[in-house]
Amino acid sequence: MKKVTIQDIAKELDIAFSTVARALNDHPAISEATKKSVRETAQKLGYRQNKLASSLRSGHSNTIGIMVPSLDVSFFSSVVHGIEKIMNDNGYSILLYQSNESYESEKKGIETFLNSRVAGIIASVAKETTLYEHFAEIKRRRIPLLFFDRVVEALQVPSVTIDDYKGGFLATEHLIKQGYKRIVHITARQTMGIFTERLKGYRDALRQYGLPVDDRLILYGDFSLDFGRECIRELHRQKIAFDAVFALEDFTAMGALQQLLAYKVRVPEEVGVIGFANESFAALVTPGLSTIDQQTVPMGEAAAGLFLKMLRSEDLYNNLPNRVVLDPHLIARASTARLASS
Amino acid sequence: MKKVTIQDIAKELDIAFSTVARALNDHPAISEATKKSVRETAQKLGYRQNKLASSLRSGHSNTIGIMVPSLDVSFFSSVVHGIEKIMNDNGYSILLYQSNESYESEKKGIETFLNSRVAGIIASVAKETTLYEHFAEIKRRRIPLLFFDRVVEALQVPSVTIDDYKGGFLATEHLIKQGYKRIVHITARQTMGIFTERLKGYRDALRQYGLPVDDRLILYGDFSLDFGRECIRELHRQKIAFDAVFALEDFTAMGALQQLLAYKVRVPEEVGVIGFANESFAALVTPGLSTIDQQTVPMGEAAAGLFLKMLRSEDLYNNLPNRVVLDPHLIARASTARLASS
Numbered sequence: 001m002k003k004v005t006i007q008d009i010a011k012e013l014d015i016a017f018s019t020v021a022r023a024l025n026d027h028p029a030i031s032e033a034t035k036k037s038v039r040e041t042a043q044k045l046g047y048r049q050n051k052l053a054s055s056l057r058s059g060h061s062n063t064i065g066i067m068v069p070s071l072d073v074s075f076f077s078s079v080v081h082g083i084e085k086i087m088n089d090n091g092y093s094i095l096l097y098q099s100n101e102s103y104e105s106e107k108k109g110i111e112t113f114l115n116s117r118v119a120g121i122i123a124s125v126a127k128e129t130t131l132y133e134h135f136a137e138i139k140r141r142r143i144p145l146l147f148f149d150r151v152v153e154a155l156q157v158p159s160v161t162i163d164d165y166k167g168g169f170l171a172t173e174h175l176i177k178q179g180y181k182r183i184v185h186i187t188a189r190q191t192m193g194i195f196t197e198r199l200k201g202y203r204d205a206l207r208q209y210g211l212p213v214d215d216r217l218i219l220y221g222d223f224s225l226d227f228g229r230e231c232i233r234e235l236h237r238q239k240i241a242f243d244a245v246f247a248l249e250d251f252t253a254m255g256a257l258q259q260l261l262a263y264k265v266r267v268p269e270e271v272g273v274i275g276f277a278n279e280s281f282a283a284l285v286t287p288g289l290s291t292i293d294q295q296t297v298p299m300g301e302a303a304a305g306l307f308l309k310m311l312r313s314e315d316l317y318n319n320l321p322n323r324v325v326l327d328p329h330l331i332a333r334a335s336t337a338r339l340a341s342s
Numbered sequence: 343m344k345k346v347t348i349q350d351i352a353k354e355l356d357i358a359f360s361t362v363a364r365a366l367n368d369h370p371a372i373s374e375a376t377k378k379s380v381r382e383t384a385q386k387l388g389y390r391q392n393k394l395a396s397s398l399r400s401g402h403s404n405t406i407g408i409m410v411p412s413l414d415v416s417f418f419s420s421v422v423h424g425i426e427k428i429m430n431d432n433g434y435s436i437l438l439y440q441s442n443e444s445y446e447s448e449k450k451g452i453e454t455f456l457n458s459r460v461a462g463i464i465a466s467v468a469k470e471t472t473l474y475e476h477f478a479e480i481k482r483r484r485i486p487l488l489f490f491d492r493v494v495e496a497l498q499v500p501s502v503t504i505d506d507y508k509g510g511f512l513a514t515e516h517l518i519k520q521g522y523k524r525i526v527h528i529t530a531r532q533t534m535g536i537f538t539e540r541l542k543g544y545r546d547a548l549r550q551y552g553l554p555v556d557d558r559l560i561l562y563g564d565f566s567l568d569f570g571r572e573c574i575r576e577l578h579r580q581k582i583a584f585d586a587v588f589a590l591e592d593f594t595a596m597g598a599l600q601q602l603l604a605y606k607v608r609v610p611e612e613v614g615v616i617g618f619a620n621e622s623f624a625a626l627v628t629p630g631l632s633t634i635d636q637q638t639v640p641m642g643e644a645a646a647g648l649f650l651k652m653l654r655s656e657d658l659y660n661n662l663p664n665r666v667v668l669d670p671h672l673i674a675r676a677s678t679a680r681l682a683s684s
Binding site: 077093095097098112254284285 | 347349373405413414416419420422423426430435436437438439440442447450451453454457458459482483484596622623626627628
């Protein structure tokens with residue numbers, strides 16, 4: 001015998017599929033009369049509700065949306081794994097959306113999450129984004145919103161970040177202690193908080209160790225493998241002397257490293273290179289890329305822990321938001337090991 | 343003046359938030375009487391519908407769910423990017439779910455997609471999964487379902503894969519042509535179609551070039567960096583002679599490569615190593631890892647193209663499913679360049 005479906009009931013009663021589904025799940029929007037006739041028709045046709053369908057009942061209160069710039073970046077995928085683990089253990093499912101660093105895509109993703117009636121949203125902001133109405137809308141609807149790593153300060157919602165100032169300081173201090181003196185810093189053209197903090201840390205470390213801050217050594221641009229290569233080519237074209245590079249993140253550092261090797265510059269003997277984020281490739285390349293570890297697992301755990309509190313909270317946004325700031329760690333590898341190799 | 347929200351209207355009329363939202367969006371499940379009173383109250387209170395909310399109107403017919411084993415694997419994230427690009431251009435949003443290779447998590451993810459009322463699902467199956475009821479349910483509901491890379495053949499739904507047999511043949515043939523003769527193949531314990539096809543290609547290439555198939559050289563297990571290392575240790579413990587390794591995928595190949603280097607074995611002079619998938623790290627490591635490229639961008643494009651047809655189709659599953667099979671490409675790097683280096 002053919003299995004009886006919701007469609008069969010809908011056809012029999014000449015009403016919409018969604019009306020039948022909601023009636024079977026006792027949805028408050030459906031009238032008692034409709035529910036009664038749906039139930040009677042279901043029984044008459046021999047319809048058996050399946051487990052999967054019956055979970056439709058509760059709306060989507062057990063689904064969380066996570067918005068990330070890109071899951072190609074292992075920093076983000078690693079934090080997401082940390083969040084997933086704890087949220088799954090607490091009975092939540094995770095839907096992901098990649099903004100691919102685009103403002104339009106991010107807006108669309110938030111809209112998609114809201115349409116999917118997620119119970120809350122955890123987000124890290126796209127690099128293009130400078131308007132925050134789509135995030136404000138989440139808060140306005142009193143849906144839990146938490147930022148990690150890239151935060152919209154003005155929105156006053158809970159967040160989990162690392163101390164980027166300290167990370168920038170640690171990276172620069174490490175280069176100085178390895179004997180490097182003319183340290184290039186590659187940073188971002190846009191004023192994303194995390195990158196200006198890393199830049200501040202770089203400046204302060206130079207000052208603290210009595211080295212001059214030379215503005216020609218601070219390069220502003222995009223962040224990518226290609227931009228890292230381009231920075232080294234530009235420094236060579238302009239004949240600017242330098243003996244180390246601290247890049248705002250690992251892909252850019254890797255591009256700089258590749259271009260230095262292409263120019264037959266010895267790393268770390270002549271030039272040291274350090275990145276930021278501890279991307280998975282950093283340990284696999286030769287020489288191994290020194291970097292700053294952003295504590296992705298503790299970050300994911302802290303984000304999930306804080307978010308679970310929000311989900312259970314009565315007065316979501318009435319108090320000052322809880323802000324967790326984690327300490328970054330220096331990972332010293334071969335690309336800066338001048339003392340060891342000299 | 344405080345902005346008037348849907349909550350304010352709901353409170354005023356003492357009805358549910360969702361009823362007000364649907365009434366404002368002219369949802370067919372809401373009675374004309376309710377719609378009228380909601381509209382009147384909205385006007386009275388000065389409510390202005392925002393753009394984001396008004397997109398709630400159309401249900402979720404513009405959202406597609408993609409289920410992947412793990413976005414840490416660049417093969418999957420790269421195919422996803424390919425799909426995203428085309429689906430976004432066609433007005434669809436993409437929600438992602440990682441099964442993390444777990445059957446339970448995959449089931450939960452499919453349920454979450456269905457609860458989110460996605461317009462269709464594109465999936466690659468978790469390695470743990472051997473029961474397919476959750477996928478059958480999608481088809482039963484007549485929601486478009488397409489598989490890529492890892493397919494459930496029995497379900498008879500459209501799919502996009504590469505010719506894994508040919509990939510296995512190409513990898514093995516390349517090693518033979520570089521002069522390697524005792525070629526280890528690391529494959530999976532479970533009988534996932536793609537891996538048995540690669541194994542078949544390996545066997546046939548050996549036969550075609552007149553080399554014996556030695557079952558001691560075929561190692562079965564999990565696939566991971568650690569398992570690749572373990573395979574080399576096991577071959578050494580058992581004193582089995584070999585001069586090349588073809589691993590079922592790049593992480594396993596990378597583990598084998600690392601363990602060989604730890605044993606001071608010269609790669610490619612003494613032992614050649616080739617993987618499968620062209621993971622992003624393969625070009626960055628030293629020596630560069632030879633591999634088989636799985637045409638991720640064409641795969642994503644083909645999957646999106648086929649899926650768009652399904653979304654527009656009237657009789658979704660009535661014909662034999664469309665199956666696209668792409669050709670894999672050999673990427674020869676330093677890890678197998680014995681002829682060049684001898």
